[in-house]
Amino acid sequence: MARLLDVKEYKVYYQTLKGQIRAVDGVNFFVNADEVFGVAGESGCGKSTLGNSLIYLKAPMRYAGGNVILDGMEISRLPDEIMKKMRFEKISIIPQFAMDAMSPTKKIKNIVVDLVREHDKKMSEKDIIDLAIKRFKMVGLSENVMNMYSIELSGGMKQRVVMVISTLLNPRLLIADEITSALDVSSQKFSVEMLDEFKEKKFVSSVIFITHDISVLYQIADRIMIMYAGHVVEIGNTEDIVSKPLHPYTKLLISSLPKMGVQFSQNRLTGIPGYPPNLLNPPTGCRFYDRCPLRIDPQKCKNEIPPLVEYMPGRYIACWAYTKGNDKNG
Amino acid sequence: MKKYLTRKIIIYLITFFIAASLDWAIPRLMPGNPVSLIVSRFAQASSGSASQASLVTKQMFDYFMQAFQLNIPWWEQYALFWRNIFTGNLGISMYLYPEPVINIILSAVPYDILFLLPSILLSFWVGNRIGAWAARSKKADNILLPTFYILTSVPYFWLGILLVWIFGTLLRVLPMSGAFSYSMTPSFTFAFIFDYLKHWILPFLSLFIVSLGGWAIGMRNMIIYELESNYSRYMGSLGASQRLIRKYSYRNAILPQVTGLALQLGTIVAGAITTEIVFSYPGIGYILFEGIMNKDYPLIQGCFLFIIVGVLLANFVIDILYMFIDPRVRIAYTEG
Ligand SMILES: Nc1ncnc2c1ncn2[C@@H]1O[C@H](COP(=O)(O)OP(=O)(O)O)[C@@H](O)[C@H]1O
Ligand SMILES: [Mg+2]
Numbered sequence: 001m002a003r004l005l006d007v008k009e010y011k012v013y014y015q016t017l018k019g020q021i022r023a024v025d026g027v028n029f030f031v032n033a034d035e036v037f038g039v040a041g042e043s044g045c046g047k048s049t050l051g052n053s054l055i056y057l058k059a060p061m062r063y064a065g066g067n068v069i070l071d072g073m074e075i076s077r078l079p080d081e082i083m084k085k086m087r088f089e090k091i092s093i094i095p096q097f098a099m100d101a102m103s104p105t106k107k108i109k110n111i112v113v114d115l116v117r118e119h120d121k122k123m124s125e126k127d128i129i130d131l132a133i134k135r136f137k138m139v140g141l142s143e144n145v146m147n148m149y150s151i152e153l154s155g156g157m158k159q160r161v162v163m164v165i166s167t168l169l170n171p172r173l174l175i176a177d178e179i180t181s182a183l184d185v186s187s188q189k190f191s192v193e194m195l196d197e198f199k200e201k202k203f204v205s206s207v208i209f210i211t212h213d214i215s216v217l218y219q220i221a222d223r224i225m226i227m228y229a230g231h232v233v234e235i236g237n238t239e240d241i242v243s244k245p246l247h248p249y250t251k252l253l254i255s256s257l258p259k260m261g262v263q264f265s266q267n268r269l270t271g272i273p274g275y276p277p278n279l280l281n282p283p284t285g286c287r288f289y290d291r292c293p294l295r296i297d298p299q300k301c302k303n304e305i306p307p308l309v310e311y312m313p314g315r316y317i318a319c320w321a322y323t324k325g326n327d328k329n330g
Numbered sequence: 331m332k333k334y335l336t337r338k339i340i341i342y343l344i345t346f347f348i349a350a351s352l353d354w355a356i357p358r359l360m361p362g363n364p365v366s367l368i369v370s371r372f373a374q375a376s377s378g379s380a381s382q383a384s385l386v387t388k389q390m391f392d393y394f395m396q397a398f399q400l401n402i403p404w405w406e407q408y409a410l411f412w413r414n415i416f417t418g419n420l421g422i423s424m425y426l427y428p429e430p431v432i433n434i435i436l437s438a439v440p441y442d443i444l445f446l447l448p449s450i451l452l453s454f455w456v457g458n459r460i461g462a463w464a465a466r467s468k469k470a471d472n473i474l475l476p477t478f479y480i481l482t483s484v485p486y487f488w489l490g491i492l493l494v495w496i497f498g499t500l501l502r503v504l505p506m507s508g509a510f511s512y513s514m515t516p517s518f519t520f521a522f523i524f525d526y527l528k529h530w531i532l533p534f535l536s537l538f539i540v541s542l543g544g545w546a547i548g549m550r551n552m553i554i555y556e557l558e559s560n561y562s563r564y565m566g567s568l569g570a571s572q573r574l575i576r577k578y579s580y581r582n583a584i585l586p587q588v589t590g591l592a593l594q595l596g597t598i599v600a601g602a603i604t605t606e607i608v609f610s611y612p613g614i615g616y617i618l619f620e621g622i623m624n625k626d627y628p629l630i631q632g633c634f635l636f637i638i639v640g641v642l643l644a645n646f647v648i649d650i651l652y653m654f655i656d657p658r659v660r661i662a663y664t665e666g
Contacts, residue, residue, distance in 0.1 A: 056567040058563065093568075097560040101560055114574055114578075
């Protein structure tokens with residue numbers, strides 16, 4: 001399968017007065033063309049930082065290393081003038097803050113037209129509006145929305161408007177960050193279905209679906225990546241991750257879910273004792289060490305970062321218990 | 331919309347009623363009788379035998395008590411006060427007796443408007459432009475921000491005095507006080523207008539320069555705040571140019587500035603007291619100052635009444651204006 005996105009040893013830090021917050025600290029993964037790639041992990045593990053930085057790396061975020069290859073092109077350090085063209089046209093985002101992603105003093109119509117015009121000067125205002133209205137109708141919004149201000153919309157409506165705007169130019173890759181988190185269960189389901197439909201209609205090719213709620217991914221993701229404290233701990237097909245989790249953190253994450261489809265509301269997993277480490281001064285070894293029930297080789301686990309290895313075809317794990325040829329776990 | 335307006339109008343009427351009543355009550359609650367002051371001033375000026383003087387004094391006292399309607403019970407005074415407001419009669423000045431207060435004030439208002447309106451509007455416009463520029467250019471910001479902080483912390487009159495000293499005393503190119511030369515009479519002649527402008531430029535400049543800093547700092551900070559907002563970030567994520575993002579942030583940043591502008595415009599009738607005193611510029615601020623120095627209660631009261639009306643009208647205008655420029659306000663009131 002063709003890779004749409006390839007991310008290698010990618011690091012993004014926050015520059016703060018206290019020092020660097022190593023929010024994304026050497027992650028490796030790829031996203032195939034035409035797939036939904038789920039990213040899950042506790043709040044604060046760097047999912048949003050990863051998603052935001054891929055498209056718009058803005059201070060206080062700082063590029064700290066690695067490569068991002070989109071459609072064969074290295075984009076991690078492109079000059080802003082060139083990257084600007086890629087945004088929205090090739091790679092787009094529904095940000096976690098979709099609820100206030102639109103200026104409160106501009107009509108939706110103006111926002112849509114202004115944003116599209118930045119990319120396509122030739123498209124007439126009428127064409128842009130017609131296209132947006134067509135998409136709005138698809139997600140169950142009336143064309144009146146065009147003449148409204150974002151403050152007149154409910155949370156679910158805002159989410160849908162942002163979904164439509166972000167995909168208007170048919171980007172190849174869409175980053176959908178916590179698009180279900182602020183919504184009630186029925187709106188959640190609707191959002192996920194809409195995303196599926198947009199993919200079906202080829203408005204987007206691949207989706208990076210970010211959520212702290214792994215149960216949402218069962219329905220939509222082809223593959224899942226689990227993050228922990230700025231690191232990738234496991235990547236695999238959805239069924240494999242759900243039915244045969246390997247990494248001790250993934251195991252705890254899956255088992256802490258009451259049952260399929262039931263959402264847990266706390267941001268922090270109550271099922272796993274302890275807290276994730278501080279990313280200002282993260283531990284030198286495995287970042288899950290403090291909470292890990294396994295600790296296969298305590299000395300090594302504490303002091304050396306486990307690399308992400310392809311343990312089985314298509315199955316990637318970063319744990320000293322699963323290095324190739326080492327299968328001591330239970 | 332109608333409901334919003336009705337509600338606002340009622341609130342403003344109540345506010346006006348309370349403020350005007352206080353304006354009436356406060357001079358009356360202050361110790362000392364202003365009439366005695368006038369009479370004693372007259373008594374000092376005249377000479378004659380003691381008994382004659384005391385008789386004259388008594389007669390004068392009664393005369394002025396009646397002239398200022400202070401010899402009737404307070405509730406009648408209060409009722410009269412309201413009747414007078416609606417008939418535009420603000421009483422008679424004590425200090426410029428027997429000039430009606432309303433005439434004194436009305437003759438001062440044009441000077442205020444011609445001096446304050448241009449300086450407030452221009453400093454608002456220029457200040458916002460410069461502030462927006464400082465927000466986008468780190469280099470400009472490094473120079474402009476400290477300059478503006480100095481400008482805003484400078485007392486209004488200090489800059490006025492400095493200007494007077496430089497242009498009036500040192501260079502002797504501009505007059506130091508008044509609105510026009512004593513030898514002139516106001517008329518629409520080139521000579522008079524030129525003379526007027528020569529007197530106008532220094533008070534105008536001092537106010538313009540000092541207010542500039544405040545507008546610029548306000549705008550700069552608001553824009554920086556807006557540029558950090560989520561909608562700016564979303565626009566950036568979708569490849570919008572800095573130009574477009576700044577345009578959006580300017581649209582939101584200008585809103586609180588407009589409130590400040592309207593409030594300042596409301597104080598136009600109050601004049602710029604310190605500036606007017608420094609330049610002896612005959613606006614309401616200067617008149618009010620004279621009134622206070624001479625314990626001229628009707629004049630003080632009249633000035634304050636004008637100020638109250640000005641501030642309330644300005645606030646009312648902002649409320650209406652906000653319906654048009656801020657959809658949040660419009661929606662909150664048209665739906666609620
Ligand atoms: N603007 C910021 N400045 C400094 N630190 C930040 C900022 N935003 C996020 N962080 C830190 O980066 C880490 C990852 O945050 P985030 O990417 O939002 O996690 P997630 O989306 O997985 O919940 C957290 O420790 C958070 O405190
Ligand atoms: Mg997040």
